Amino acid sequence: MKEDIKLFNAITEELNRERNTLEMIASENFTSRNVLDVVGSILTNKYAEGYPGKRYYGGCEAVDKVENIAKQRCEELFKADHANVQPHSGSQANMAVFLTFLNPGDTVIGLNLAHGGHLTHGSKVNFSGQFYNFISYNVDKETGLVNFEEIMKLAKKHKPKLIICGGSAYPRFIEFKEFRKIADEVNSYLMADIAHPSGLIAAGEHPSPWPYCDIVTSTTHKTLRGPRGGIILLGNDFKNRWGIVAPKSGRVKNMSELIDSSVMPGIQGGPLMHVIAGKAIAFKEALQPEFKEYCKQIISNAKTLALTMKELGYKLITDGTDTHLILIDLSDKKITGRLAESRLEDAGITTNKNMIPYDQKSPFVTSGIRIGTPALTSRGMKNQEMIFIANLIDKVLSNIENDKIIIDVKSDVKELCSSFKLYENLI
Ligand SMILES: Cc1ncc(COP(=O)(O)O)c(C=O)c1O
Missing domain, CATH: 3.40.640.10 (Type I PLP-dependent aspartate aminotransferase-like (Major domain))
Known part of the structure; x- marks a missing residue:
């Protein structure tokens, strides 16, 4: 594999991205080895x-x-x-x-x-x-x-x-x-x-x-x-x-x-x-009992994340969550979903822009972002980390033009990720 340098490098780049960023796309997860x-x-x-x-x-x-x-x-x-x-x-x-x-x-x-x-x-x-x-x-x-x-x-x-x-x-x-x-x-x-x-x-x-x-x-x-x-x-x-x-x-x-x-x-x-x-x-x-604990934690993490985002002044569609996902309405923040997704990504937090119900903006722009907890929970993160992450998200969204703050958040993200190892012995 290492002979195919171009492809090997691209896969290694993706592995490093998965290791060093917060994967918050609600439809993604990390499978077992x-x-x-x-x-x-x-x-x-x-x-x-x-x-x-x-x-x-x-x-x-x-x-x-x-x-x-x-x-x-x-x-x-x-x-x-x-x-x-x-x-x-x-x-x-x-x-x-x-x-x-x-x-x-x-x-x-x-x-x-x-x-x-x-x-x-x-x-x-x-x-x-x-x-x-x-x-x-x-x-x-x-x-x-x-x-x-x-x-x-x-x-x-x-x-x-x-x-x-x-x-x-x-x-x-x-x-x-x-x-x-x-x-x-x-x-x-x-x-x-x-x-x-x-x-x-x-x-x-x-x-x-x-x-x-x-x-x-x-x-x-x-x-x-x-x-x-x-x-x-x-x-x-x-x-x-x-x-x-x-x-x-x-x-x-x-x-x-x-x-x-x-x-x-x-x-x-x-x-x-x-x-x-x-x-x-x-x-x-x-089918193992640990999976039930894992799913309980996914939901508990999502609820903590939702509550903290609300306390930080964000509007959530349905005012919260029962599951693993949260839909944040940014229409009153004067930020589009597209901009939020892009700046969060600059800070090492991966989310996706998402239409909110009755959205006035197109699917390429949107007024919302969707976030989820399955992948973070697979890494072992719990409620305490969710509170920290909600504050990081707020820091980015409240300082959307500020490159210095985005760089600071990126380094906080990297440090957090380093405590929750992913695919340790891979490549
Ligand atoms: C509700 C629902 N149905 C179907 C699919 C399609 O799955 P796939 O991307 O594997 O085709 C998705 C994927 O996002 C989904 O969210």
């Missing part, structure tokens, strides 16, 4: 289109074992009737679910991207908004919370085939039970996209989507702390609720087989066996 090692293993060499025992290629005995281990652990972790561990990403997982449940042009209700949803929940620049008739629900202007009366009205008016709950910038618990009431009222399927809180759900620190949701998708690399990828989970209650009639064809079919065939051959070819092995490790890690 075991996950890293397995994702870099020889399993990347193997083509294994199909599923264990039913592959289109020879030589799959060992990778069949790998996939079965991952699938069983995933089902145990999420108490699911069936798990598909092959989606290459959260977006692919969502695409496969849409292919299972919808015909092109069908109506779906999902959270507006500008209000905390996700691109795959109907954005016009995404396949979802182009292939399906997505109707977006907004959060309440005053509280920032999902407004169930509005969703009920939209559902009754548009009669969606599928309702999606969950998003990428919603700081509160997803209220699965409330969504079920609406889905029942209009006889719609209910999908939860738990990409963000899946680790917290696995640890029992966020309410479970069962028995309310029919189908669940997630990424594996956010709070779940696994490798980059996606999963699809089928609920135990699907059969009780819907019988065994397939959503699209009307034919009687096994739902788990239908989901699997939507992933492969529906939208993907060969699975990434090295990543599936990494997922298997992450699921096992998440």
Whole structure:
């Protein structure tokens, strides 16, 4: 590897960035060394289109074992009737679910991207908004919370085939039970996209989507702390609720087989066996009692960070958080999200600019920043560090033009990072 100097240097640069800065992007995390090692293993060499025992290629005995281990652990972790561990990403997982449940042009209700949803929940620049008739629900202007009366009205008016709950910038618990009431009222399927809180759900620190949701998708690399990828989970209650009639064809079919065939051959070819092995490790890690403690600390850290930011005079969307993420409204500070992101990065604090609900600015500028605690918590940081970090963030945002202060903060950040080692024996 060291012979490829250019690439080696770029990777070393990224390692140093991860070590010496505060990673506060809510959707990022640091996997364990075991996950890293397995994702870099020889399993990347193997083509294994199909599923264990039913592959289109020879030589799959060992990778069949790998996939079965991952699938069983995933089902145990999420108490699911069936798990598909092959989606290459959260977006692919969502695409496969849409292919299972919808015909092109069908109506779906999902959270507006500008209000905390996700691109795959109907954005016009995404396949979802182009292939399906997505109707977006907004959060309440005053509280920032999902407004169930509005969703009920939209559902009754548009009669969606599928309702999606969950998003990428919603700081509160997803209220699965409330969504079920609406889905029942209009006889719609209910999908939860738990990409963000899946680790917290696995640890029992966020309410479970069962028995309310029919189908669940997630990424594996956010709070779940696994490798980059996606999963699809089928609920135990699907059969009780819907019988065994397939959503699209009307034919009687096994739902788990239908989901699997939507992933492969529906939208993907060969699975990434090295990543599936990494997922298997992450699921096992998440089944350990320490993972519950880790998730408790993620939330406790986020609450401390939120409270300190509020005490320092910042407005938070929904006035706080139940989870790992916080959305800061900077509109009264006369700072854009773009400027805040850039100056915080200069100070060694990595965040992302984010639209706030009813934002007057474009997605490239925005009036907010989103911050999260999973990665900092993985490094071992606790509440005391959160108070210190909130004050550093405030120092940057209150002195946005002052290079001297930004340099001072950067050195404080570096010192803090040096006490919380990351990937110590790597390179
Ligand atoms: C709610 C939600 N769904 C889906 C995704 C898509 O995941 P990926 O980036 O792996 O495609 C994300 C990623 O940010 C997300 O936040």
